[in-house]
Amino acid sequence: MDRSSAQSILVVDDNDDNAEIVRSLLESRGFPVFVARDGEEAMALFESARPSLVLLDVLMPGRSGWEVCRLMRQHPEHGRAVRIIMLTALSDWNDKQSALQTGADDYITKPIDLADLELRVRRNLALVTPHA
Amino acid sequence: MTIVPRPYLLTDSSDGALAEAAEILQLELVLVRPATGLPAAIDAHASTRAVVVSTDDPSLLRAIVEHAGARRIPVVLAGENDVAYRRAIEFRVDDWYLAPATPVEISWRIRSALARVAAQANSFTQRLDRAEYEEMLYDPLTGMATLPVMLERTRGLIKDRGEVVIHYLDFVRYSKIEEIYGWEKLDQILETTSAAVREFLDARTKGTTRMMVGFPNDDDFIFLQIPDKGQPGPTDVQITEAGRQLQLFVGNKLEDVYGEDVASLFEIYIGSSHVYYTPKIRFERLIYRGVREAANAARSLEQRERVRRTAALKGVLHTGSVYIDFHPIVLADTGETFGYEALARGVPRNLRSPEVMFEVAAEADLVWELSRLCRARALAGAKDLLRGEQLLFLNVDPHDFADPGFGVLDSIDPRRIVLEITERTAIKDYPKFRERLRSFRERGFRFAVDDAGSGYAGLGSIANLEPDFIKLDISLINSIDTNFIKQNLVETMVGFAKEQGAMVIAEGIERSEELDTVRRIGVPLVQGFLLHQPMRAGAEAGAHAGHE
Numbered sequence: 001m002d003r004s005s006a007q008s009i010l011v012v013d014d015n016d017d018n019a020e021i022v023r024s025l026l027e028s029r030g031f032p033v034f035v036a037r038d039g040e041e042a043m044a045l046f047e048s049a050r051p052s053l054v055l056l057d058v059l060m061p062g063r064s065g066w067e068v069c070r071l072m073r074q075h076p077e078h079g080r081a082v083r084i085i086m087l088t089a090l091s092d093w094n095d096k097q098s099a100l101q102t103g104a105d106d107y108i109t110k111p112i113d114l115a116d117l118e119l120r121v122r123r124n125l126a127l128v129t130p131h132a
Numbered sequence: 133m134t135i136v137p138r139p140y141l142l143t144d145s146s147d148g149a150l151a152e153a154a155e156i157l158q159l160e161l162v163l164v165r166p167a168t169g170l171p172a173a174i175d176a177h178a179s180t181r182a183v184v185v186s187t188d189d190p191s192l193l194r195a196i197v198e199h200a201g202a203r204r205i206p207v208v209l210a211g212e213n214d215v216a217y218r219r220a221i222e223f224r225v226d227d228w229y230l231a232p233a234t235p236v237e238i239s240w241r242i243r244s245a246l247a248r249v250a251a252q253a254n255s256f257t258q259r260l261d262r263a264e265y266e267e268m269l270y271d272p273l274t275g276m277a278t279l280p281v282m283l284e285r286t287r288g289l290i291k292d293r294g295e296v297v298i299h300y301l302d303f304v305r306y307s308k309i310e311e312i313y314g315w316e317k318l319d320q321i322l323e324t325t326s327a328a329v330r331e332f333l334d335a336r337t338k339g340t341t342r343m344m345v346g347f348p349n350d351d352d353f354i355f356l357q358i359p360d361k362g363q364p365g366p367t368d369v370q371i372t373e374a375g376r377q378l379q380l381f382v383g384n385k386l387e388d389v390y391g392e393d394v395a396s397l398f399e400i401y402i403g404s405s406h407v408y409y410t411p412k413i414r415f416e417r418l419i420y421r422g423v424r425e426a427a428n429a430a431r432s433l434e435q436r437e438r439v440r441r442t443a444a445l446k447g448v449l450h451t452g453s454v455y456i457d458f459h460p461i462v463l464a465d466t467g468e469t470f471g472y473e474a475l476a477r478g479v480p481r482n483l484r485s486p487e488v489m490f491e492v493a494a495e496a497d498l499v500w501e502l503s504r505l506c507r508a509r510a511l512a513g514a515k516d517l518l519r520g521e522q523l524l525f526l527n528v529d530p531h532d533f534a535d536p537g538f539g540v541l542d543s544i545d546p547r548r549i550v551l552e553i554t555e556r557t558a559i560k561d562y563p564k565f566r567e568r569l570r571s572f573r574e575r576g577f578r579f580a581v582d583d584a585g586s587g588y589a590g591l592g593s594i595a596n597l598e599p600d601f602i603k604l605d606i607s608l609i610n611s612i613d614t615n616f617i618k619q620n621l622v623e624t625m626v627g628f629a630k631e632q633g634a635m636v637i638a639e640g641i642e643r644s645e646e647l648d649t650v651r652r653i654g655v656p657l658v659q660g661f662l663l664h665q666p667m668r669a670g671a672e673a674g675a676h677a678g679h680e
Binding site for chain 1: 190191214215218221222224314315316590591607614615616620621624
């Protein structure tokens, strides 16, 4: 299937309302958005849609966001290029360190501030190296 | 004559072109309104062949795909813009088209969706299973086959040749690299290593069949060598020699790419075993036994090297053969030299890394002796080096404070000295530790917490040591320009240090982007190869020149 040339974003959140709010914001800014509700879906979409950026909720049923983050990073072709932003209530120093260790590039604290979200998405996408 | 009812095509769309498409396909078009009735309709009509939906309600679309998927009924999405295409991927509908479309195109889409579902019943679960299976069989990082794959591939060959040599490549200190530089660096190093190993083996083992095996979640590799027909297998002497050369080859590659500090943290030991095929023993057991034997051989080489290193350390202590690298610490704004960190290195190549040298000393219970030697050398070298207000940063082990000889300085003012204590060891018993530090503080010594932010201690523990300087862990600086979590952590640390009246030092700066970033964040002091090459003060110039 034809892959969109615009930088697409995968939103992973088990809460439909949250996911739709984020989707509508990002789509209104012209980003193609995919939404997955759990880790399994996220991995399948990661493979088929090859997003440039992933917004990943930490607390999900089944595979946690941390685990999904690790799995994505291990992807042989796409794991390095993708930018991963964790959606979490991270505030503690040690939490941020575990975010680092799982391979995340950035994080957004919940509840989500949409202006902050857009800013972080843009500055992370600016660092995506175009891949073949 | 009975009328055979036609199978159903369910839809929420009243598009006339769709009705014509249904005719082309000889399907009975059933309009379900409102669209929310579709999931129930799918369950109710057993004769449903396909569903065409135009709803843009995501939760409804999910429900439809779920219900249809359970019955292996294809779902085609009729969308009005390219959002539909993404929905199609996201919800895994089987096909989609942009409305309005011609009846022929719609029928073609439905037909292809029908074909696809027939072809890949349960495709998703199968694909997931396969992906996980492949993950087990191939190391995702190095792309090498794991043991089960390799056994399958070689079984016939080994039976035929009757003989196989198993090499076990034991990589030591990979975990240390991760501890110091972080996992990104370790991943890169693993990749470089496996490429180097392959390059070496490709060049050396012509005329024999070879296979590489990588173990996920482990640092070791296995390599099988199956002699060509009519060729004798390699002798034990040849195997040992090849192992030595491989170690050198990989070591040089790593040094080229990552520099001496990383390369010296890396060792490779190769153990080998001969396995002769016999039909009496199960093939797998035969191989696994050989692997174990080879692993033991590698471990015993490692033991021997350890003994050799201890002997080398005793030699170093006896002859005083350490030299000191002085790494400049500079003001981020002006580039002015603020002070130097003294790093002691052993003259023998296997003690070049300070980490390794002190580890060997700890095992042999010689830390005090080694520390004294290194300190004396550092102080002697610093005497001519320090100008004006410049400071000397010395690495100390917490045990050093118990050494009665420690802190007796006659050549240099204690106020010019900063004692660096690593977060990795310092924080275990800090009430007592602080007590010890106090007497040193009273005499004018200053303190730095080294490797801060390496994950061993929180900010509270660091505050408890009341440091004058906080040196950030190298893993926080590596690629900080592209990682916003690292930037945030360093920002936090800079603010925290200000409150504590301490100065932050960013070490390990290798790229100008990293320098720009820490400067912008407000880190006052920086250190790293980008800024200055270390200055070397020799022990016995001749002794280590011979090893360069």
